[in-house]
Amino acid sequence: MNVAIVILIAAITRNVSRSHDNSFDYQVKQAKAAYSAGNINSAVSYYEKALSIDSDNTDVRFALADIYMSKKDYDAALVLYQEIINIDPKSKEAYKKLISIYESKKDYDAIAALRESAKDASVLKLFADYTVSKPQFSKSSLESLTIISLS
Numbered sequence: 001m002n003v004a005i006v007i008l009i010a011a012i013t014r015n016v017s018r019s020h021d022n023s024f025d026y027q028v029k030q031a032k033a034a035y036s037a038g039n040i041n042s043a044v045s046y047y048e049k050a051l052s053i054d055s056d057n058t059d060v061r062f063a064l065a066d067i068y069m070s071k072k073d074y075d076a077a078l079v080l081y082q083e084i085i086n087i088d089p090k091s092k093e094a095y096k097k098l099i100s101i102y103e104s105k106k107d108y109d110a111i112a113a114l115r116e117s118a119k120d121a122s123v124l125k126l127f128a129d130y131t132v133s134k135p136q137f138s139k140s141s142l143e144s145l146t147i148i149s150l151s
Contacts, residue, residue, distance in 0.1 A: 024057075027049045027053065030042075031046035033062070034046060040071070044064065044067060047063055051064075056087050058084045060141050061081075061083055061084050063129075065080035065081055067078040074104070081094045081098045081101070082098065085117075090123060091117075092122060092126060095118065095126050098104060098143055099127075099130075106125050112129075112130065115127040121134070
């Protein structure tokens, strides 16, 4: 009788453990707890498990990217922010974070390329400080120009 109870408890425990492995909410909860406890590597592992369950979840990607940013692993964060934009092209927050990373690297070509890929009007406003317009001349402004010749 006691052996049967032990076997039953072991089977239940194993099934609960398996259900946690496949639970997105459980993985996120564990990641947050690990992060709060200062166990960053475990938090990353739990968030990655959560993404394996729900690969289109942008909240988990933001959380992971924030961890990578705090670790100064900008390349890993950059990949996650780009993935967020692929999933949600209107994510102003992801665009802001990418602009910030590119700006810190002084990679203005990447900012220009990012702007070219943006389609949403509210996202395009984020690039106002990085957009160069062609100069506009009117006929009257050209007539008032003085030509200087250097000899």
